[in-house]
Amino acid sequence: MANIKEVAHHAGVSVASVSRVMAGHAGVSEATRQRVLAAVKALDYRPDLAARRLRSRRTDTIGLIVSDIRNPFFTEVSRAVEDVAYQQQWRVILCNADENPDKEAAYLDLMRDENVSGVILSPTLARLARFRPADYPFPVVLIDRCERDTAADAVVLDNVDAAYRLAAHLIENGYRRIGCLYGAVSATGHQRQEGYAAAMAAYGLKPQAVAAQATIDQARTAARNLLQQEPRPDALLASSGLILLGTTEALREAQLRFPEDLALAGFDDLPWTRLVEPAITVIAQPTDDLGRAAIHLLQQRIAQPDQAVRRVVLRGELQVRGSSARRSPIRTGHLLTAM
Amino acid sequence: MANIKEVAHHAGVSVASVSRVMAGHAGVSEATRQRVLAAVKALDYRPDLAARRLRSRRTDTIGLIVSDIRNPFFTEVSRAVEDVAYQQQWRVILCNADENPDKEAAYLDLMRDENVSGVILSPTLARLARFRPADYPFPVVLIDRCERDTAADAVVLDNVDAAYRLAAHLIENGYRRIGCLYGAVSATGHQRQEGYAAAMAAYGLKPQAVAAQATIDQARTAARNLLQQEPRPDALLASSGLILLGTTEALREAQLRFPEDLALAGFDDLPWTRLVEPAITVIAQPTDDLGRAAIHLLQQRIAQPDQAVRRVVLRGELQVRGSSARRSPIRTGHLLTAM
DNA sequence: CAATAACAAGTAAACGATTACAATAATTAT
């Protein structure tokens, strides 16, 4: 592979001129620009990124640390992030921390080693609790998870609001003993549980929330337990796509039909929620917007390290489907007038 | 951040010794090793990767180019690849080529710029047709797609065999007019169609295959068309998870029940295939093994550039479920005796 | 027309590691 010296020699100019042309800098005449470009083409020259990064001290690389790319929510988000990044000639290093604080720490160290320009992070509960941007040698934008008092750039769903609306929808459709399965290991799960509890309280109902790991298997087990309760819940709210999946499996297993035996609703508008019969009522998350907003925030922070901290809060969209269909009119009517 | 010089000075040794200790090379006494380690700790030193890569001319980075990470098959594979890679201190650059040859070419150029140690590639049809490892400045391992005569390292499913078994299963369960929806843009789709056609031929049945883009929307449209045919197929075989999803949507839309109105079977054992009722018969792909095998092949190729070309062929596992349940005994008995 | 500004192009010093080679010290062999 040709290097900058050979190109310079071939074009009859100095290496500085070649560098300037490659970087698109001003201060180079059209004539030399053309000669350089010709030489570049003739020699099939491409600047060496390692050398460039060493000298310029910038990598144009960002880290994306999520819990697990197999979680459809993160799959979508990462795709959005990568699309924007590559369009702007940035590289993305994707890492799966598996909600494991040690792994998360290891990946953050790796980001330091790579001298990344910035990181988009979906933090574990432990890290989020004491998160301060100043503790990191690079800009960080949080996604999906953020507490009310977190002083950091972040892009999140309004989880409390979304869960509130989802629970309120169930209540208004006549359900009373609504159980909630929420993710124990993330701030998001807690906030959704909070929104659910608030809705229950607003309608004078007793909440019954059960924490579960955000995996299909754990959710299935947790749902099984909830279904053993006496009296059995008449509706179930799942705080994420994976938990909804596990919960639905538990219902199938117990041969319970929705909405006849109990209603079902959850988060994340995944294709399969429209395939089961009846289709499942969900809160759709704007994953694409979320990913794009995150990388844009990051870019702005990189450009202006001292700008004020920003938080982008996105609204989830309630998709009403058959799984939460209105209950027998007798009870429903009663509630609606009581409101 | 401290650099190697400062560490050397702090430890009272030369930079060479520090470098040797960091690289874990032999030829350094235990005494100096300890002094260096102490200095490293004291100064919180981490070697600069850009400098190391520039000088050593190796990046310990691999590229992973797939069509779309949102395709669950690739989501799983990439997760497996990343797990193995990070364990060995390698970096992964993930790229989505969207079955677009131009994008694919752009990403391969990027791999060259990054001077990657190797690439794991799921090639477009166009590239695969004239694929020669020697055309690339880095080792390449193909995944998911590979022709019989491709002279390159590859890890693939035995697609023809898997599709044959899936089709044979339908036939043996009494179905006759079996339609096949296969991915038009990938070698995999074609091979699965081939296996399907072979099975149909073996049983003296007329194949009816329809090509579709491997997206949910396109598959739904294609399935609609197939369902319009007279006489209507009595079974449908979908050549990938996404196509199966779109096909299932089309069935729901047309209010057709499986297996009563027609049987259904496909590829990829995704969680939702067990959630619909009845559950769907599928070929499960060993995505984890596939990812691991790919990165291991790549490592061996990097270590021994001249070793013989290898192909790893994995077997899909048939998961029989309700969607392909045996048809009315009259016809079935007839066929089984005829075998 | 001289003085000054504006612009183009070149020179050479970084950036922070690795590594070939030389030099020295410590062992072992004779």
Next chain:
DNA sequence: ATAATTATTGTAATCGTTTACTTGTTATTG
């Protein structure tokens, strides 16, 4: 005890860029 060998350590060149600074030209201005 000396030579030969081996194990450590240090010196300095090198990887391929970017960029501050210098020099040389050309255009502008009073």
